[in-house]
Amino acid sequence: MLQKTSSGLDFLEQLAATGEGDSPLGCMQCGLCSASCPLGHAMEYPPRRLLLRAAAGQLDRLLKSPTLWMCVGCYLCSFRCPRGIELTDGLWPALRDRAMQAGIQPPTELQETFQNLLKYGNVLGKSPRQRLQWADGLDVPVLDLSKQPQPVEVLWIVGDYPSYYPRNQPVARAFARILTALGVRWGVLGTKECALGECDRMFGEEGLFEMLVEKNRQLLQGLQFKMIVVLDPHEFRAIEHYYPRYGMRYPVEHYVTFLANRLPELTARMVRSVEATVTYHDNCCVGRRYQCFDPPRALLGAIPGLKLVEMERNREDSLCCGGGGGGMWLDAHIVAHGGYRLSDERIKMAARTGAQILAVSCPFELSRFEDAAKVTGLEGKVQVRDIVELLAEAMDLVEKESV
Amino acid sequence: MKIAVVIRQVPDLIEPLEVDSTGKALDLSSAAFVLNESDDHALEQALLLKEKHGGSVTVLGIDFGDVDSSLYAAAAKGADQIIKLLWGDPNRTPPPQQAAPMYAEVLRPLGPDLVLVGVQAHDELDGVLPAELAVCLGWPYVGVVRGVQAANGKSLLVCKEFPGAVMAQFEVRLPAVLGILGAEQPPRYVPVSRIRAAMKTASIAEQQVAVPPEAVRVEVARLYPPAPTERAEMLTGSPEEVASRIAALLEEKGLLR
Ligand code: SF4
Ligand code: SF4
Numbered sequence: 001m002l003q004k005t006s007s008g009l010d011f012l013e014q015l016a017a018t019g020e021g022d023s024p025l026g027c028m029q030c031g032l033c034s035a036s037c038p039l040g041h042a043m044e045y046p047p048r049r050l051l052l053r054a055a056a057g058q059l060d061r062l063l064k065s066p067t068l069w070m071c072v073g074c075y076l077c078s079f080r081c082p083r084g085i086e087l088t089d090g091l092w093p094a095l096r097d098r099a100m101q102a103g104i105q106p107p108t109e110l111q112e113t114f115q116n117l118l119k120y121g122n123v124l125g126k127s128p129r130q131r132l133q134w135a136d137g138l139d140v141p142v143l144d145l146s147k148q149p150q151p152v153e154v155l156w157i158v159g160d161y162p163s164y165y166p167r168n169q170p171v172a173r174a175f176a177r178i179l180t181a182l183g184v185r186w187g188v189l190g191t192k193e194c195a196l197g198e199c200d201r202m203f204g205e206e207g208l209f210e211m212l213v214e215k216n217r218q219l220l221q222g223l224q225f226k227m228i229v230v231l232d233p234h235e236f237r238a239i240e241h242y243y244p245r246y247g248m249r250y251p252v253e254h255y256v257t258f259l260a261n262r263l264p265e266l267t268a269r270m271v272r273s274v275e276a277t278v279t280y281h282d283n284c285c286v287g288r289r290y291q292c293f294d295p296p297r298a299l300l301g302a303i304p305g306l307k308l309v310e311m312e313r314n315r316e317d318s319l320c321c322g323g324g325g326g327g328m329w330l331d332a333h334i335v336a337h338g339g340y341r342l343s344d345e346r347i348k349m350a351a352r353t354g355a356q357i358l359a360v361s362c363p364f365e366l367s368r369f370e371d372a373a374k375v376t377g378l379e380g381k382v383q384v385r386d387i388v389e390l391l392a393e394a395m396d397l398v399e400k401e402s403v
Numbered sequence: 404m405k406i407a408v409v410i411r412q413v414p415d416l417i418e419p420l421e422v423d424s425t426g427k428a429l430d431l432s433s434a435a436f437v438l439n440e441s442d443d444h445a446l447e448q449a450l451l452l453k454e455k456h457g458g459s460v461t462v463l464g465i466d467f468g469d470v471d472s473s474l475y476a477a478a479a480k481g482a483d484q485i486i487k488l489l490w491g492d493p494n495r496t497p498p499p500q501q502a503a504p505m506y507a508e509v510l511r512p513l514g515p516d517l518v519l520v521g522v523q524a525h526d527e528l529d530g531v532l533p534a535e536l537a538v539c540l541g542w543p544y545v546g547v548v549r550g551v552q553a554a555n556g557k558s559l560l561v562c563k564e565f566p567g568a569v570m571a572q573f574e575v576r577l578p579a580v581l582g583i584l585g586a587e588q589p590p591r592y593v594p595v596s597r598i599r600a601a602m603k604t605a606s607i608a609e610q611q612v613a614v615p616p617e618a619v620r621v622e623v624a625r626l627y628p629p630a631p632t633e634r635a636e637m638l639t640g641s642p643e644e645v646a647s648r649i650a651a652l653l654e655e656k657g658l659l660r
Binding site for chain 2: 097100103105106108111114118119120125126127129206207208211
């Protein structure tokens with residue numbers, strides 16, 4: 001059991017009071033967390049040792065270690081901990097918060113992301129006025145609720161990457177076509193949309209998160225919608241788990257469950273076959289965290305001609321792409337201290353199944369895995385496609401115009 | 404050491420800039436404003452000096468754009484005093500020749516040993532402000548500074564950068580004005596919770612300043628976006644062909660040794 005000093009106890013008690021999971025005071029030092037962690041071998045203080053040192057009141061050492069910025073929020077440690085201790089959403093953000101409050105600087109690449117969120121309300125540092133750029137040339141109407149408020153069924157929060165990032169924009173357009181084809185009455189927040197802010201919360205930048213929550217409170221106030229739909233699993237987590245703490249309770253669905261609930265309507269519209277062997281990467285956030293394993297497979301399985309195969313680590317045991325919880329902006333730090341990028345390992349696993357396509361359902365993963373394919377020499381052998389893109393292909397809703 | 408830092412708000416380059424209907428100025432109504440980057444470095448350098456040698460840091464900014472946020476962020480980082488200069492027109496910033504006497508008016512009674520300003524702003528690349536300010540105060544000035552060391556109570560050792568990465572060290576008598584190009588370390592990140600706390604605890608001192616006559620020495624005749632003269636050359640072909648073309652180009656331009 002943990003040997004606790006008074007200052008260590010103080011920290012752990014504060015942590016227990018956040019109400020994330022069971023009390024960290026119950027840790028029995030079994031080490032399952034550290035052994036499970038995909039970067040545990042490279043951490044100076046893997047999760048078990050973090051708790052041990054924290055309990056011993058040696059926070060100072062921990063806060064200065066590069067370990068502090070190595071967790072990629074994959075939830076594997078929390079998922080496997082026999083004591084139900086929430087390391088991912090509890091311990092890590094608490095330590096990072098302490099560090100930043102003490103003036104310890106997070107890695108510069110991450111600081112830039114924080115600044116972008118603070119200044120522009122998106123992680124990419126893009127002009128808020130160009131939020132609707134993704135819809136350029138789109139052949140279905142986009143209802144901008146910030147300009148024309150009216151009741152809708154679905155408020156779609158498009159997300160930063162799908163709004164701005166060239167590789168993700170076609171996914172956003174495909175999703176818009178699918179929503180329209182399903183006859184859903186949907187709207188977006190247009191140029192007013194602002195990041196929901198999950199990575200900053202995971203990084204202990206609670207003040208930034210709260211600022212984004214406030215912005216979104218003002219945006220959502222007075223709008224009439226039945227539910228929010230998001231493409232980003234992390235944003236799903238933010239609204240589902242954190243927003244209620246600020247008195248904001250909204251029905252929310254990640255697009256995978258939203259579409260899987262409409263499978264018969266989708267299947268009825270599938271007019272083309274996608275002849276390919278496909279393997280699916282379970283993302284950590286809606287996958288492991290929310291145990292959403294069957295809906296993405298149901299969607300893929302419904303596509304005519306598509307053959308679904310499984311990777312060696314799937315469902316609960318999925319290997320993280322390394323982009324979660326802010327890891328997206330820490331590649332240089334993690335490679336420097338961990339020696340490898342998780343996405344490189346993961347795409348090799350995908351290739352070993354013999355699949356031509358690696359299907360994903362998180363906006364970060366397209367670019368992460370496409371980069372990984374280039375680095376590992378798998379470019380041209382394994383294609384990375386979002387489930388939305390594959391569905392749109394089967395429904396003959398692919399881009400007509402050349403964008 | 405008593406240090407004062409001047410910070411400016413400049414148009415944010417992530418938004419497309421537009422020329423207004425006069426054809427002689429930027430359309431400020433369509434621009435967004437941010438803290439000038441080298442002023443952020445000036446602040447960082449001031450905080451580093453304070454941490455090393457003690458003293459205080461006072462930050463001054465003209466009432467414009469998002470100056471309140473920049474001042475509160477400075478307080479959260481460790482500035483002791485934050486001052487906003489009111490000059491009667493919050494919708495624009497005065498040109499540097501006009502701004503310098505305003506800053507000087509506030510600085511004189513404060514009696515700092517050292518004034519740090521970013522050497523340039525991206526709406527003022529020729530770096531007029533810090534030099535004008537030194538003239539107003541009648542103090543020595545060194546610009547394009549990359550590092551500052553306190554030598555003794557009376558002078559400083561500063562590193563000035565020249566083209567071709569040549570560095571020179573100067574000894575500067577205090578009080579002095581320095582135009583900072585870069586601090587010894589990147590400007591620090593301060594968590595938003597600390598900025599929010601500063602908004603509650605720190606208060607911005609507002610100070611009315613006399614507006615000197617606008618001494619127009621140079622008038623803008625026309626402001627326009629640069630017309631593209633040469634188009635980019637797109638390299639096509641197999642990776643090998645593209646790679647050898649890049650290598651040839653680098654050699655042609657004298658970039659390979
Ligand atoms: S798995 Fe849980 S109980 Fe075991 S060491 Fe980790 S935190 Fe402690
Ligand atoms: S969440 Fe994942 S990366 Fe972070 S400590 Fe736990 S197992 Fe490791």
